[in-house]
Amino acid sequence: MSIKSINLNGTILPKKRALFSIENRALKYGDGLFESIRILNGKMPFLSLHIKRLKKGMKTLKLKIPKKYSTAFFKKEISKLIYKKANLRIRLSVFRKPGGLYTPHSNQVIFCIQAQEFGTPTFQLNPEGLTLGIYTENYLACNSLSNIKTSNSLIYILASIFSKENKFDDALLANEYDRIAETSRANIFFVKNGKLYTPPLNEGCLKGTMRSIIVKLAKRNKINVIKQKIDFSFIYGADEAFTTNAISGINWIKKIDEKSFKQNKTSSALLLELNKLL
Numbered sequence: 001m002s003i004k005s006i007n008l009n010g011t012i013l014p015k016k017r018a019l020f021s022i023e024n025r026a027l028k029y030g031d032g033l034f035e036s037i038r039i040l041n042g043k044m045p046f047l048s049l050h051i052k053r054l055k056k057g058m059k060t061l062k063l064k065i066p067k068k069y070s071t072a073f074f075k076k077e078i079s080k081l082i083y084k085k086a087n088l089r090i091r092l093s094v095f096r097k098p099g100g101l102y103t104p105h106s107n108q109v110i111f112c113i114q115a116q117e118f119g120t121p122t123f124q125l126n127p128e129g130l131t132l133g134i135y136t137e138n139y140l141a142c143n144s145l146s147n148i149k150t151s152n153s154l155i156y157i158l159a160s161i162f163s164k165e166n167k168f169d170d171a172l173l174a175n176e177y178d179r180i181a182e183t184s185r186a187n188i189f190f191v192k193n194g195k196l197y198t199p200p201l202n203e204g205c206l207k208g209t210m211r212s213i214i215v216k217l218a219k220r221n222k223i224n225v226i227k228q229k230i231d232f233s234f235i236y237g238a239d240e241a242f243t244t245n246a247i248s249g250i251n252w253i254k255k256i257d258e259k260s261f262k263q264n265k266t267s268s269a270l271l272l273e274l275n276k277l278l
Helices: 025-029 047-060 071-079 154-165 209-220 232-237 265-276
Strands: 005-008 011-014 032-039 088-096 109-117 130-140 170-175 180-183 187-192 195-198 225-227 240-245 249-256
Touching: 025 088, 032 047, 047 071, 047 088, 047 209, 071 088, 071 109, 130 154, 130 180, 154 170, 180 187, 180 232, 187 209, 187 232, 195 209, 209 225, 209 240, 209 249, 209 265, 240 265, 249 265
Parallel strands: 130 170, 130 249, 195 225
Antiparallel strands: 005 011, 005 109, 032 088, 088 109, 170 180, 187 195, 187 240, 240 249
């Protein structure tokens, strides 16, 4: 079944209809943010984490948060687009209302929900490990904007183009201190001597919803999780590596630069635990 509509501020409209004027602030200035949400078998198991991050991001961007913006509210609005046992990718966008130049006329907001068919009723581990390059043309800033999904995604776009041009599956991104932050589409984890390592949020990475879930699952399964600054040299002593995001769940990495990883035991085990939550 194909999704032929979108939800614009509570009104269901056909996808082909023109929605925004040239004054839309997300278009003009990237003045907004978004959440990518996975629907599995018609369910929204981690929606509350997304709404919590959305509201924190709105506060960071000085957007006025309507009182009705709760998990229950957005579950109802998303449900207007989905069907029974749907497997979908949802994009929930929130942006400032039109008006003004850099200084907006208002901090009131509009939301938009889009849906597209995606995947299976559970998260699946990639059968072939990812191959990552290292993108160094631009660097992630270590500030609060890096922790939220703003509508300005240029560094991720350019890193993705770099990956495509060089036939990589993804690209590792560095922060302003030339340390590992994340990839162009996910948070990153390394396994070394049975311990799990990932960059802390003050290193410029996104505060990923799946990142937080995996950290909790690892701790529950007695895996020591260490959030620390990670230099690129760390890659070559690691035993395993994998990425996490809300859409794919977990993807294991086969190679970063010249370093090959031959194991995916930890990512496989954590994926089994993740699917138990569904």
